[in-house]
Amino acid sequence: MLKGAAERSLFGVAATIAVAAIAAALPWFGVSSYVRTLVYYTAYFLALGQAWNLMSGLTGYVSFAHGALAGIGAYAVVIAMNAELPLWLALISAIIASVLASLIIGVTSLRLRGIAFTFATLFFQELVLLVVRKLSFAGGPGGIVLQEILPIWLPHVLMMAAAAGATIILLLIKRTRMGVRVLAIKDDETAATAIGINATRLKLVLFAVSAGIAGFTGAVHGLFASSLFPNVVFAVDISIIALAVPLIGGAGTAMGPVAGALLYVLIREALQVIAPGLHLTIVGLLLLAVILFMRDGIVPVLARLMARGKLPARAVPANGPGA
Amino acid sequence: MALLEVEGVQKRFGGVHAVRGVDLTVEKGALLGLFGPNGAGKTTLFNLIAGAAAPDAGRVRLNGVDITRYPAVRRARLGIARTFQVVRPFRSLTVLDNVLASVPSAAAAHHNTVDDAMTILASVGLDRRAGDLAGQLTLGMLKRLEVARALALEPCLLLLDEPLAGLTTGEAADLLSLIQKLKARTSIVMVDHNVRQSLALCDRAVVLDAGAVIAVGTPDQVRRDPEVIRAYLGEAAV
Amino acid sequence: MTLLLQLVANGLVVGGLLGLVALGLALIFGVMRVVNFAHGEFITLGAFATYLLVNNLGLSPLLGIPLSFVLGAAVGAFVQTVIIAPTAGRPELDVLMVTYALSIAALGLFSQAFGGDFRSYSQGPSGTLDIGGVVVGWRSLTVLLVCLAFGAATMFLMQRARIGIALRALAQNRDAAATCGIDVRRSELLAFSLAVGLAAAAGSLVSLIGTVTPNVGHEWVLDAFVVVVLGGMGSIGGAIIAAIGLGLIHSFASFLLDDSWAKILTYVLIYAALLVRPQGLLGRADA
Numbered sequence: 001m002l003k004g005a006a007e008r009s010l011f012g013v014a015a016t017i018a019v020a021a022i023a024a025a026l027p028w029f030g031v032s033s034y035v036r037t038l039v040y041y042t043a044y045f046l047a048l049g050q051a052w053n054l055m056s057g058l059t060g061y062v063s064f065a066h067g068a069l070a071g072i073g074a075y076a077v078v079i080a081m082n083a084e085l086p087l088w089l090a091l092i093s094a095i096i097a098s099v100l101a102s103l104i105i106g107v108t109s110l111r112l113r114g115i116a117f118t119f120a121t122l123f124f125q126e127l128v129l130l131v132v133r134k135l136s137f138a139g140g141p142g143g144i145v146l147q148e149i150l151p152i153w154l155p156h157v158l159m160m161a162a163a164a165g166a167t168i169i170l171l172l173i174k175r176t177r178m179g180v181r182v183l184a185i186k187d188d189e190t191a192a193t194a195i196g197i198n199a200t201r202l203k204l205v206l207f208a209v210s211a212g213i214a215g216f217t218g219a220v221h222g223l224f225a226s227s228l229f230p231n232v233v234f235a236v237d238i239s240i241i242a243l244a245v246p247l248i249g250g251a252g253t254a255m256g257p258v259a260g261a262l263l264y265v266l267i268r269e270a271l272q273v274i275a276p277g278l279h280l281t282i283v284g285l286l287l288l289a290v291i292l293f294m295r296d297g298i299v300p301v302l303a304r305l306m307a308r309g310k311l312p313a314r315a316v317p318a319n320g321p322g323a
Numbered sequence: 324m325a326l327l328e329v330e331g332v333q334k335r336f337g338g339v340h341a342v343r344g345v346d347l348t349v350e351k352g353a354l355l356g357l358f359g360p361n362g363a364g365k366t367t368l369f370n371l372i373a374g375a376a377a378p379d380a381g382r383v384r385l386n387g388v389d390i391t392r393y394p395a396v397r398r399a400r401l402g403i404a405r406t407f408q409v410v411r412p413f414r415s416l417t418v419l420d421n422v423l424a425s426v427p428s429a430a431a432a433h434h435n436t437v438d439d440a441m442t443i444l445a446s447v448g449l450d451r452r453a454g455d456l457a458g459q460l461t462l463g464m465l466k467r468l469e470v471a472r473a474l475a476l477e478p479c480l481l482l483l484d485e486p487l488a489g490l491t492t493g494e495a496a497d498l499l500s501l502i503q504k505l506k507a508r509t510s511i512v513m514v515d516h517n518v519r520q521s522l523a524l525c526d527r528a529v530v531l532d533a534g535a536v537i538a539v540g541t542p543d544q545v546r547r548d549p550e551v552i553r554a555y556l557g558e559a560a561v
Numbered sequence: 562m563t564l565l566l567q568l569v570a571n572g573l574v575v576g577g578l579l580g581l582v583a584l585g586l587a588l589i590f591g592v593m594r595v596v597n598f599a600h601g602e603f604i605t606l607g608a609f610a611t612y613l614l615v616n617n618l619g620l621s622p623l624l625g626i627p628l629s630f631v632l633g634a635a636v637g638a639f640v641q642t643v644i645i646a647p648t649a650g651r652p653e654l655d656v657l658m659v660t661y662a663l664s665i666a667a668l669g670l671f672s673q674a675f676g677g678d679f680r681s682y683s684q685g686p687s688g689t690l691d692i693g694g695v696v697v698g699w700r701s702l703t704v705l706l707v708c709l710a711f712g713a714a715t716m717f718l719m720q721r722a723r724i725g726i727a728l729r730a731l732a733q734n735r736d737a738a739a740t741c742g743i744d745v746r747r748s749e750l751l752a753f754s755l756a757v758g759l760a761a762a763a764g765s766l767v768s769l770i771g772t773v774t775p776n777v778g779h780e781w782v783l784d785a786f787v788v789v790v791l792g793g794m795g796s797i798g799g800a801i802i803a804a805i806g807l808g809l810i811h812s813f814a815s816f817l818l819d820d821s822w823a824k825i826l827t828y829v830l831i832y833a834a835l836l837v838r839p840q841g842l843l844g845r846a847d848a
Contacts, residue, residue, distance in 0.1 A: 060654050064661075108835040115596055116835060118657070119790050126783055127828040130821045177423060184413045184424040191411035194373070195472050196399035196426030236779075240665055247658065277673040284666025291658050292647060 012171045012254060020164030027153040040156055040224070042265045043163035047217040048238070049245030049257035050166035054173070055210035056243065057251035059203055060186040065105065065121035067238025068128045069211045070218025073098045074233055075138055077219035078146045078226075091158075091219055098215025099208045101128070110203045113189055117203075129234040143229035146222070155224035162217045169213070171254045182206060186252075214242070237280065244283050248290050250297025259299050324387050326351045326510050327372070327480055332381030334367050341367040343534040344381070349480065350526075354502075354511040356542075358518050359531035360554070365514045366408065366484065368531065372512065373405045373482050374398040385480070402428035404473035405482040408514075410465040414458035418449055421457050421468055425475035435475050447471045447501060463494030467501065474508070481505065483513040487520055495520060522546065530554075563694040568812045574701045574770070576808020577708030581763040582785035583792065583800040584715060585756030591732035591795035592752040594653070595645065598660040601782030602667035603633055603757045607764025608773045609675065615682045622685035626707055626765045633761025634754045641753040646746065671775035679772040686769075704766045711762055712801070715755070719797070728752055732795065784811075787831050793840055 076097035080090035109120035173179045184192040249260030327349040334342040342364045370376045374395035422440040444450040447467040528545040530538040538548040611625030686699040719725035730738040792799030814823035
């Protein structure tokens with residue numbers, strides 16, 4: 001039973017690497033730029049969603065600020081590149097910037113239980129936009145532009161790496177002792193503390209890792225977009241997508257954000273033609289429907305539907321009783 | 324030096340004086356019973372020892388170290404393990420993972436590997452349920468799972484909060500014989516509102532009423548104490 | 562001195578509005594243990610309802626205030642019955658995400674329907690009142706008076722009326738209240754409906770002194786969240802003190818620095834408060 005789970009996660013890692021490698025090679029296969037862009041955005045939303053999933057999906061502490069953390073990464077990378085830093089160093093500074101920013105939220109609110117963290121992220125989202133608009137070295141309200149012109153494949157390949165890396169981290173962390181302790185915190189923080197789990201420290205570390213992934217993802221997207229406007233980069237929409245993607249797919253699972261990201265990109269494309277302004281409304285309604293009627297997201301529902309098609313006689317045990 | 328020394332602890336909740344200046348000591352290797360009718364302040368006192376709450380006055384010392392202001396997690400690291408009156412398992416984790424989640428105390432000799440955890444599960448009779456989700460166990464099993472989780476800390480002091488509450492007679496007998504065996508491994512403080520089942524197991528007993536100690540001594544002394552009979556056993560004798 | 566009083570007057574108007582919004586949030590949290598992330602969109606609802614009544618039907622904005630309250634109360638009752646009540650007994654996270662999802666959907670709808678234009682109207686009270694050199698617009702004065710009236714009425718309801726006592730009992734101890742024969746479902750319906758009515762009325766007042774955009778409620782509710790966190794979640798008294806305090810801070814900081822600095826200061830304040838006094842101004846420190 002335990003071995004089976006370990007094998008499954010190893011298989012998951014291998015599958016993730018394979019899919020990401022194929023997706024990363026797309027620029028050399030002569031696919032249309034439309035397809036390439038769709039793949040790019042799926043990976044972008046997947047990476048953001050996994051970053052959110054790592055903190056909020058595993059611990060149950062909901063973050064409304066992952067878009068802002070990614071935005072800090074984007075700004076940091078562009079500022080660093082414009083200061084003539086090499087690409088790798090610029091990416092590392094983006095990760096560091098986002099991790100440091102996450103500490104503002106974490107140190108003030110993660111000692112506390114419950115809603116304080118969520119409020120701290122909500123205020124952070126607004127605070128960052130206000131502050132960035134005041135910073136002259138970040139271009140103020142007018143934003144900044146990346147001076148160097150990068151080859152088009154570079155952000156594409158990096159984003160596939162971000163999505164795959166984030167998914168693999170989630171798969172592996174759930175197999176470690178740390179992952180078990182994190183899930184214990186989600187189930188019952190009082191009981192977790194009583195058996196020696198330092199919940200505050202664990203939440204802080206996990207949030208920092210999650211912010212680092214968001215920062216890297218945002219940095220890559222900053223390279224892709226190359227012009228950053230504060231009102232766009234720090235729009236609340238990105239934070240909404242970061243949480244909607246895993247929640248719709250299935251929070252706390254590695255596959256959930258994959259399904260969520262694919263579905264979201266499909267919806268966005270469909271609405272682009274019909275009603276471009278309605279995509280947030282649709283996301284909101286979808287999220288509402290999933291929480292009210294599909295507690296574990298769409299992945300278990302899809303799995304059940306597929307299982308019913310193949311094995312009509314044998315009932316597939318659900319993920320435990322709906323306690 | 325005693326393992327645990329509680330000195331003059333007090334705790335108020337609003338207008339209620341739940342614990343009013345209690346002293347008690349637990350010697351190494353001893354099982355101390357904490358008795359008293361409902362509302363006597365047992366659970367509050369228990370929480371003050373476990374670190375779930377801080378006293379308004381008084382001291383709590385473990386091996387001579389003042390731990391009055393230590394939070395629960397730090398006490399766990401020092402080897403104070405506890406169970407809960409209403410069980411709090413990690414329902415979405417397997418039985419094995421429930422035990423693996425425990426962080427061994429600083430003095431522990433083991434690292435809580437899968438083998439360690441299976442040995443502990445075997446000692447509470449849950450090894451065959453290791454792969455099941457904790458949410459699928461019966462109450463009697465969950466009580467034993469909480470003991471297993473606490474043992475994984477390799478505690479120097481095990482705090483049991485009403486371990487027999489809600490159990491059937493058979494389950495209670497199982498758990499009592501388990502506690503009997505645990506005495507060889509760790510010191511124990513056990514809270515119970517029912518004297519009859521567990522008094523015989525104790526080395527010493529403390530009886531609380533209205534937040535204060537009304538009797539201390541061996542089970543025999545406590546059983547014969549007129550204060551206890553009046554305030555407490557009398558009620559059960561009716 | 563006059564300047565000082567002027568700033569205090571401005572601060573009180575903002576504080577009154579924040580208080581009205583925060584009062585609803587505290588009421589919902591106190592009675593239902595739910596943080597209503599959709600509260601801002603109910604402010605927007607009241608603001609647009611009033612704007613449309615004034616602009617399209619030619620009604621007085623003063624009439625828009627009670628109409629917004631009634632509309633808000635009705636929408637609140639619908640949302641509570643259809644969306645929030647079914648999540649009873651579910652983990653806190655679910656309920657929180659339900660209100661957040663609702664907020665996203667509503668924000669999207671408002672943006673789609675009204676676009677990013679800044680809307681305002683000139684009907685209704687106008688002109689200014691000079692009280693010993695302190696100039697207060699009639700509109701601002703209206704806002705302050707209506708806030709006081711709604712606030713006083715709500716407090717009276719909570720202190721005196723039977724349903725208010727039921728609500729306070731629920732906030733104290735749900736299980737005990739239920740065993741005392743208090744109808745939990747009905748009380749929650751009333752609390753949510755009343756709170757949303759207050760938010761919509763606040764939105765109506767916002768339209769009187771500012772511009773109406775799809776984001777207007779979101780901006781106000783963020784400050785109201787600051788207020789409830791500072792005041793101690795669910796504490797109505799704490800919320801009112803914090804609302805007035807924040808209104809004053811805002812007024813002075815906007816004058817001395819600028820509007821964004823005032824907001825940045827607000828958020829810095831909240832992080833400091835979380836560090837130093839997480840239970841809020843009047844909250845108790847519980848283990």
